[in-house]
Amino acid sequence: MLRLETIICTFSVLSIAARADFKARNCSEVREACLRKGFTFAHVPQQEIPGEHLRVCPQGNTCCTQEMEDTFGQQSKLDFENLLNETSHALRSTFVSKHQRFDEFFLDLLENTERSLNEMFVRTYGKPYMQNAEVFENLFSELKRYYTGGNVNLEEMLNDFWSRLLERMFTLLNSQYVITEDYLECISKYIDQLKPFGDVPRKLKAQITRAFIAARTFVQGLSVGREVAQRVSKLGGTDRGQSKSGGTDPPRPPPSLRACVGSPFICNCCKENLYVYINSLFIFSCQ
DSSP: OOHHHHHHHHHHTTTTTGGSSSSSSOOOOHHHHHHTTTTTOOOOOOOOOOOOTTTSSSEESSSSOEEEEEEEHHHHHHHHHHHHHHHHHHHHHHHHHHHHHHHHHHHHHHHHHHHHHHHHHHHHHHHHHHTTTTHHHHHHHHHHHHHHOOOOOHHHOOOOOOHHHHHHHHHHHHTTTTTOOOHHHHHTTTTHHOOOOHHHHHHHHHHHHHHHHHHHHHHHHHHHHHHHHHHHHHOOOOOHHHHHHTOOOSSSOOOTTOOOOOHHHHHHEEEEHHHHHHHHHHHHHHO
């Protein structure tokens, strides 16, 4: 970052003539400033020269040559990209770690719930449950597929689960009869009117839908944030834009080569906005 400030401030030194009269002035101060900052050029003018052909240096009388402007521009671009990459690396790491931690937590929670439910039903119902356990296995499989981004309609999937569960239970409780597929289909069609499970399906559907929509949105939001941070690290720009990203007027001749503000402003904005994005996702997940 100091290197980037150095380049921008060197441009400031080269703009002395833009604020002075048109009388040619000595460029020794500029030559010394470049040497102090580590720049060596084949030729630095003894006196100011016209700069109409320049894009970043002052286009009036100036001590800046085309070689100097090109060198400053290339170094400015390199420092700008390094600064963006350094800043976005921390953001990418934040998104990746939070995504991984939440993903592991939620998948473990889902797995533990399935295992606990299975153990309880095996103890309670024994063989009849074990013969129909695939109904619950499919339920958890579809919930996991939804969470991981699969094309699953939660409402339809849950309705189908209760219908199949009703069919299995009705068949088990009436094993002395021959139950046809048409009869089971008729029962399933009127499940809302019959309400064999009371109000449990409606309440459970509301809870599951809310929890899984929030979890999936949260984890996808972290993935999007990671991609944004990745793209920020690859941002580029024009030499002129990078050299003047501080939004200031053409730099004044600073005797002390004061520090200038440039690309760090851009990087800080990106960083602050993405951290706000992360916090917003956590607030959303808590609600």
